Amino acid sequence: MRIEWQIVFWAAALAFIGLLLWLFNGVIMPFAAAFVIAYLMDPLADYLQRRGMSRLAATLFILFGIVFVLALILVLVVPVLAHQSVAFIQALPGLLNKLQSLVSGVAGKLNAQYAEPVLRKLGYHSPSVPEMRASVGDIAGQAAGWFVGVLNSLVAHGAALISLMSLVVVTPVVAFYMLVDYHRMIAAVDGLIPPRYRGIVHQLAHQIDRTMSGFLRGQSLVCLFLGLWYGLGLSLVGLNFGLLIGITAGFLSFIPYVGSMTALVAAAIIAIVQGWPHWTLFAEAIGVVVVGQFLEGNVISPKLVGDNVGLHPVWLMFALLAFGSLFGFTGLIIAVPVAAATGVIMRFAVQKYRESHLFMNLPQGQTLILPETVNAPKEH
Incomplete structure (x- = not known):
C-alpha cells in the first residue's frame, strides 16, 4: 500500500475514533x-x-x-x-x-x-x-x-x-x-497486527507502555505522598483548612508543578490572613510546602517516576485541557494514555523521517553535516 493511502487510512481511523468518543461520551x-x-x-x-x-x-x-x-x-x-x-x-x-x-x-x-x-x-x-x-x-x-x-x-x-x-x-x-x-x-x-509490521508495533507498544506505566503509577504515588504531606503538615502547624489545601494540591499534582503552586499560594494567603501581624505561621506553612516540593523533586519523583518518562509537562497540560474540553471527564481519563502514545509515535515518525530518502537526499557533491558534529572540537 502506498504511503499516501496509509496516511489517509490512519487519519480516517483517528477521526472515526474521535467521533465515537464524542457520540458516546456519557457511556464510555x-x-x-x-x-x-x-x-x-x-x-x-x-x-x-x-x-x-x-x-x-x-x-x-x-x-x-x-x-x-x-x-x-x-x-x-x-x-x-x-x-x-x-x-x-x-x-x-x-x-x-x-x-x-x-x-x-x-x-x-x-x-x-x-x-x-x-x-x-x-x-x-x-x-x-x-x-x-x-x-x-x-x-x-x-x-x-x-x-x-x-x-x-x-x-x-x-x-x-x-x-x-x-x-x-x-x-x-x-x-x-x-x-x-x-x-x-x-x-x-x-x-x-500484520506479521510484517508486528516487530515495529511491539517496539512502539513497549515504549508507550513504559511511558504510561512510569507516569501513571509513579505520579499517582507522588500525588498520594504530596497530599498526605501537605495535608498533615499544614494541619499540624495550625493552618486553617490545611487538610483541604493539602488534599486538593496533592490531587492537582498529577499535573507537574500545578499542585505545588496551588499549595504554595493558598497556604501563603491563608497563613498571612490568619497569623497577621505575626509571620510565624506564614514561615511554618511555607516551610511545609518547600520541604514537600524538595522531597518530591529530589527523592520521590526520581525514584517513582524517573527521568526518562518522556511526557513533557506542557504537552501533558495541553492534552488534559484539550481532551477535557472535548470529551469531558472521559477526556481527562484518556488524556495521559493518548499523550504518551502520541509522543512515542511522533518521535518514531521523526526518526523515520530523518532516515528517509526525502531527508537524506542531497545535491550531488554536498556532504551531510550532522548537528552534533558542527561544534565538535578539532583534533590536533
Missing part, C-alpha cells in the same frame, strides 16, 4: 476508567499469580482491596473535607475583606514612604489609600464573583455529578472482567 466513561484500573493493576495481578494465586482470585483480592481503601477514605477523610469545604465557603467573604484591608494598609505605607516621593519627583500623581482600597476591593469582588460562579456551575451540573457517582457501581464490574481477561484482550489485539 466507566469503560475508560475500568481499563485504566485494569492496566494499573495488571502487574500486581501477575505478581500474585506467580505467588500461586489464580487469575480470578488475584483479581478479586485486588478489587476488594480497592473497595476497602475507598471505604476507609469515605469514612475517615471525606467528612473532614466536606466540613472544611463548607467552612471555607462560609469564611471566604471574611478572608477576602481581611486580605483587602491588609493589602491596602501595606500598600498605603509603602506608597507614602517610597512610591509617593519618587512619583512626585517624576511629576506623576500618586494614588491615595482610598483609591487603592477601592481598586483592591474591585479585584476581590471579581474574585469572589468568579468563585461563586464556579460553585453555581457545580450546583447546576449536580445531575451530572450524581450520574458520575452512579457510574462508580459500573466501573468495578467492568474492571473485574477486564483485569481477568487482560492478557487475552492483548493477545486478541496482537493477532490483528
